[in-house]
Amino acid sequence: MSQDYTTTITVAATPQRAFDAISDVAAWWGRITGTTAAVGDEFVYVVPGLHYSGFRVTALEPGSLVEWLVTGSYLDFVDDHQEWNGTTVRFEITPAGDGAAVVFTHEGLGQDVPCYETCANAWSMFVRGSLKALIETGRGTPYEFTGGEQLLPHEHEALHQGIAEAVGRL
Structure with missing residues (x-):
């Protein structure tokens, strides 16, 4: 298997500010259902x-690490719709000069994975663009849901419950 997808951003902010922004997933990625505040939380x-x-949040070390396990996934644009299942998303934060460096890794998303190009481009847009802006300015550019793709709050919650129930059976 090839190397995991990794990108690094350097931000003009403290490591703790970077950690807080990463944990506010809806502010840089888009609407989520669930929570991200403690190890074991699911979203x-x-x-x-x-x-x-x-x-599932698997590690939180204030100012230095955020890690999530992908417990369930569906990618409509590749043959193996569940290829993210069991992969890990990690943000490692370290002091860098007057700011911080954030190393983002999606472990299991290698160049040999069919969604690599599309997923790497999306991660780059959100991490290098939206998350960096959120950390430095307090305002990210998360995905906005409009029109026919918008889920109603009860639909989003039903999806979350379905994943939680499926994970509980594992």
């Missing part, structure tokens, strides 16, 4: 008709 991110993924 779901959905782009209807294209992608959903469920995550």
Whole structure:
């Protein structure tokens, strides 16, 4: 298997500010259902008709580390719709000069994985663009749901419950 997807951003902010922004997933990625505040918390991110993924927070070290396990996924644009299942998303934060460096890694998303190009481009846009802006300015550019792709709050919650129930059976 090839190397995991990794990108690094350097931000004009403290490591703790970077940690806090990463943990505010909705402010840089898009609407989520669930929570991200403690190890064991679970959340779901959905782009209807294209992608959903469920995550469990597996590590939180204030100012230095955020890690999530993908507990369930569906990618509409590749043959193996669940290729993210069991992969890990990690943010490692270290002091860098007057700011911080954030190393983002999606472990299991290698160049040999069919969604690599599309997923790497999306991660780059959100991490290098939206998350960096959120950390430095307090305002990210998360995905906005409009029109037919917008889920109603009860639909989003139903997806989260479905993933939580499926994980409980594992």
